[in-house]
Amino acid sequence: MERGTATDEPALSLAGLRRDFDERPALDGVDLTLNKGESLVVLGPNGAGKTTLLRILATLLRPSGGEVRVLGARLPGEAWKARGRIGFLGHEALLYRDLSGRENLRFHAKLHGLRGEAAETRIDALLAAVGMERRAEQRVAELSAGMRQRLAICRCILHEPELLLLDEPDSNLDAEGRELARELIGPGEGRSRVLVTHDPERALPDSDQVLRLGAGGRVAVA
């Protein structure tokens, strides 16, 4: 798989990031730098702009103002350089309901340039890691929300991204699922992580930085 050029630049560099929705600010002047391999936890009440921040970093939303660099790529103009190096786990699993779990992972593998034996080996390993080997041929529509979340975690890390953007990754997971998720998308392995959570007690011990967003997307405490 073709990768962007490795540099010593930070994983994330934000300066005065703004995002407005119809004049209403969702994010208002966010500054931060996250070095490669570090973890950032984003906290804040509902409507503080946490998900908006994550979607901007994932290149899914354009910033309204400020400077944003993700893995060295300036957004939105150079978003293509960062895509494929990011693993995004949002509120939706991004899985097609009428395909099986394995078919979904094959589809995503192809979109990321993985195919053949290498793709199958990777998919098998991930399905085993989340305990989904026996359910892999079932249509996603027939799976429980927790099972879908396990598959979504597989999808998120299938292409071995350098930066993980995780929005409440423990959603719908049972205790066993949370432990499996921690092993797969937890800190370590040199990956950078941005984690949006409402469970700071669980997330803070693993974090290098904390970003607290307040109402209207203002940085409450950095």
Added chain:
Amino acid sequence: MTPSRLAFAAILGKDLRAELRTLQSLPAMALFAVTTFVIFRFGLDRTALSGSLGAGVLWVTLLFAAILGINRLFVAEREEGGFDAIRLAPIDRTAVFAAKAAALLVYLLALELVVVPVFAVFFLDSAAALPPLVLVLLLADLGLAATGTLISSMAVNSRARDLLAPLVLLPLVVPLSIAATGAIEPLLAVGGPGYHRFGTWLAVLGLYDLIFLLVGYAVFDFLLED
């Protein structure tokens, strides 16, 4: 970047597999077309149609049946977050346009494989018009697939998508409809197929296809952005 042909094959394969499994579009399109032929047969009280009337009945029925498929082309992406998955991938967005247009083209060809013989049984005295008709429909389908994919991708994120797609699409396919019916009309002439200005109408269809394929190539990346 992922090679475009790999992304194209992945998206087209996904769409066709999902349609084969769920049969959400094609049966509805075919049933609509056959029902419309039945209504025309009894409404017009005719057992045979020729010339411009036959061309109009065939083309309008195919066009309205196609709109059912066009409305559903991006539904899986909208309902299941697939747009985000595609936008996160390091792929050329043109491959998405090409794959979606190819999927729609396959739907249209499959539809015609079923309903054109039904039209022939209901309204034609002989099957002599069918071989040249295949060429006309192939060119018309290509243009309809390109235009339909563009409009469907624009309409899918709108709350009024079911209305928006036909309302925007129909004016855009007026030139295509004129050329398609112009080419079909002499083929359905009484006494057997004729070829008056047949080549000219095929050229117009080809030009329309070229223009809308180029427009799709140029603007689809922009349409996928937020």
